[in-house]
Amino acid sequence: MGTAKTSLLQGTLDLLILRALSLGANHGLGIARRVQQITDGTFDVRPGSLFPALHRLEEQGWLRSEWGESENRRRAKYYELTKTGRKHLEVETANWDRVAQAMASAIAATS
Amino acid sequence: MSIQSRLASVVKNLLHRTRVDKDLDDELRAYVDMAADEKRNAGMTAADARRAALVELGGLEQVRESVRDARAGAFLNQLRQDFVYACRMLRRNRGLTTIAATTLALGIGANTAIFSIVDTVVFRSLPYKDTERLVKVWGAGPAEPVDNVSYPDFLDIRSQNDVFEQIAADDASNFGIWPTATHRQPIDGAQVTVDWLGALGVQPQIGRTFVDGDDKAGNEHVVLLTDAYWRRHFAADPTIVGRTMTSDEGVVTVIGVLPPNVLRYGNDFLTPLVAAKYSHDRGHRDLDVFARLKPGVTITQARAQLDTIAQRLEAEYPATNKGRRFNVAALDKYYTSTSARGNRGLLLMFGAVGLVLFIACANVANLLLARAVTRSRECMIRAALGAGRSRLIRQMLVESVVLFLIGGALGVALARWCVDSLLALAVAGGYIPERMTIAVDGRVLAFTLITSVVAGLVFGLVPALQASRTDLSEGLRGSSLSSSGGLSRRRATKVLIVCELAISVVLLVGSGLMIRSFLRLVSASPGIDVENLLETASDGGRSFPEAVAFWGAALDRVRQDPGIVAAAVTSRPPIHGSRGQTFAIEGHANMATGGDNQAGDILISEQYFKTMGIPLVKGRAFTEKDSGASTPVVVISQSLARKFFPNEDPIGKRLSLAERSPMTCCSSAAPVENVWREIVGVAADVRQASLEEQPAMTIYRPYTQIVEHDMYLMVRAQSAADATRLRARLRDQLVALDPSKAWAEVRLMQDIVRSSESVALRRFVLILLGMFAGVAVLLAAVGTYGVMAYAVADRTREIGIRIALGAPHATVLSEVLFDAAKLTLAGLIIGAIAAQAFTRFLTSMLFGISASDAVTYLGVSCVLALVAFLASYVPARRATEVDPLIALRQE
DSSP states (O other), rough: HHHHHHHHHHHHHHHHHEEETTTTOEEEHHHHHHHHHHHTTTTTHHHHHHHHHHOOOOHHSSSSEEEOOOOOOOOOEEEEHHHHHHHHHHHHHHHHHHHHHHHHHHHHHOO | OOOOHHHHHHHHHHSSSSSHHHHHHHHHHHHHHHHHHHHHHHOHHHHHHHHHHHHHHOOHHHHHHHHHHHHHHHHHHHHHHHHHHHHHHHHTTTTHHHHHHHHHHHHHHHHHHHHHHHHHIIIIISSSGGGGGGGEEEEEEESOOOBBEEHHHHHHHHHHOEEEEEEEEEEEEOOOOEESOOOOEEEEEEOOOTTTHHHHOOSSSEEEOOOTTTTTTTTOEEEEOOOHHHHHHHHTTTTTTEEEEEETEEEEEEEEETTTTOOOTSSSSEEOTTTTTTTOTTTOEEEEEEEOOTOOOOOOHHHHHHHHHHHHHHHOOHHHHHEEEEEEEHHHHHHHHHHHHHHHHHHHHHHHHHHHHHHHHHHHHHHHHHHHHHHHHHHHHHHHHHHHHHHHHHHHHHHHHHHHHHHHHHHHHHHHHHHHHHHHHHTTTTTSSSSSSOOHHHHHHHHHHHHHHHHHHHHHHHHHHHHHOOOOOHHOOOOOOOOOOHHHHHHHHHHHHHHHHHHHHHHHHHHHHHHHHHHHHSSSSSSOTTTTEEEEEEOOOSHHHHHHHHHHHHHHHHHSHHHHHHEEESSSOTTTEEEEEEETTTTTTTTSSSSSSEEEEEOOTTTTTHHHHHOEEEEOOOOOOOOOOOEEEEEEHHHHHHHHOSSSTTTTTTEEEEEEEEEGGOOOTTTTEEEEEEEEEEEEEOSSOOSSSOOOOOOEEEEOOOOOOOEEEEEEESHHHHHHHHHHHHHHHHHHHOOOOOOOOOHHHHHHTTTTTHHHHHHHHHHHHHHHHHHHHHHHHHHHHHHHHHHHHHHHHHHHHHHHTOOOOHHHHHHHHHHHHHHHHHHHHHHHEEEEEEEEGGGGGGSOOOTTTTHHHHHHHOOOOOOOHHHHHHHHHHHHHHHHHHHHTTO
């Protein structure tokens, strides 16, 4: 896997996670399911990439975590957006929009 | 592995120990549990659901590993960002960075330089193999508790013991070679038994070691150079092996170079000790002996066996070995105890230089604190954007550590530059063995690195806390002048300044005491006229007639020179110490029982008192008529006369000394007898031992009635010009007289006194403490200035209002000065108390004054008060020049 692709994917994943959490705090499994939901099942985020991403984002100060109890009374670690995280999400969303529009028009022009 | 990923794994291991790992495990387990719940709800059996959930997770260990990588990567990434940001900030504030880095370079550089010496001399263990099994063996006679060992005794110990694996000896006396035929300045070597290096477990760094056969007469013209000599005189030439040099014994060949610091005393090379040529006289004790214990043998066992051997030798050779024992001690302990005084001095300087570093750091912390005001607005903006406080603090800490590292790097450069001159000072003062190799090496760099990082963290913390104090409601009002953060910042600043002033007091008092001691010491009269007096030395020969003839000829030769006032020979010139001798006075009963009938024993020629400028109080000096055939005579010192002849004339009285027959002067095997000598003169007192010790009782005997083989030739020149000329030419004249004899370098007595241990010992401490104190006062002055300037700037608005309301300028001025005076007073009081404690360590260095010398304390207080006043006067003046209009517009 090339670096460009990885970072693109990583950026995408980060954005998806932040977006999923902008709807409210959630635990790992909940985030995975919510991403699936909001992307109409296009992205199935596996734990192998989900957890590293969550910890990285936390280390960067965009998320913070807390232990809590899930709907079916299980102890789970809940993640939520920090103020910087919310700010970052806004910036990244704007960036993504710009990139997506550019990509769309580029592809439209060549076809 | 790339550096980045290696670093990442280090960080990972640091970050992810137990707690974080356990947390992660819990989190993953919860994931599996919930996923299984979900699948069971969708209709799977419990077992299937669990299996499916585990499959979904993928390998537990892989997930765990990639989470760790992600965290470590993120941490490093931030650190890198912080670093880049820090560099940018430091570059932007070029003025502050330059001042801070220079200050730190001074502090850290001085510490690095001192540490490189202290580390090599005090902290590092001896550079030998299995040092714990190495022991020093020495002799102990009835008169001398620490003495060397004679060659026959050494051979007997070697053959009769079964406690030592190896035993080796060296003789570092009287051996010189000349590096080139034109360079007639001998360098000092030691003769060693061929297994000497093997016993120490030392291999040459280049070339070969000595082997059996090198010590056979004819093969012995080979030398191993010390690392220091090789570096200094051959620029560390790797092709040195095979090079030849000229010695008094012919041409010698270099066979190798020793590793650094193997020799603890001042020798430049080793050469084999040749049994066939070495003195087999049991009374000739010149060997330093050490040995390697067999595994499992204790020092007590070795001592017991050496006792047995000593008793056997005593019975067999009573003439030379009566009452003689051998002693043994661990080699490292032996060295530590012989160098204890020097080590204490070095550690003292290490402590003092630490204080300098503290002041430097405090000054930089003050600068950073002052800047924390500007930075806090930047921090507030970042905090408003969501940066956590810990993130901000980390950022500020990285910045101060980078700053300290820059200072550290400059400091290393500074240390490299000054370590050689420092070393020369320390060697001259007897603090460290001569000719050691001291380098700014890995250990030293590690010390500097750790010091910089720790100091950067410690002294960066308060400024970082200050800057990151982000009380939003207050900060966004945009006025730092009224912030309460300013209050605690000012408090921190004041504490730092008081500390700086107090430390300056300590260092100033220390150097003040040293300066006063030094002045008293150098003005202390040694009892001789040191001007235009020259000294050299030689070995007169092994028999009495030979020695007397040799010295007589030498004196005749030098007296022909028209530039000479007088010349004489002596066994020990002043400041060189003397050997103690017990004497008895005719008609004085119970003399032998006291311990006070010991006097320095010095052999001199006619003209000695005239040459040295020692006044003769009574009677006559020796003349050429006092010879082996005439009445035995003696001259005593005034202190001896005063003590034993308080109310009578000593001239014509007799005293006796234990003497060996003159005809066998240099062989200690000769029988000892008491000789009655008639007192013919009384000479004024001389500081024979050192400048700092009171003159001791001395007995002078004519060398024509008894002579030693090593004597000094003293020459008094007419004028300074003659002294300079003779210094250059005297040795050539003497060598021409007898080319087989080597002469020591001709030195001026003035230089000898000036470089004598008691002076040099203090010069080292004096120069260092003086430099430290100078730097400390300078930094404290700059710090005080900075603090007062900021205090005034902080209060510009308030002062402006008061001036607008009509407050007189004088009131404003005195108020600011009063603030500074309070700080200064606090610093002086704390400093004076601390100085009392610190100067206790200096007591042994003081001369003629006490450690609580009032003049010094008073002087230091005045100096520092003046400096603090000047440093705060400029900001105070500025306060009075505040224009109320401008001040109020600042709002």
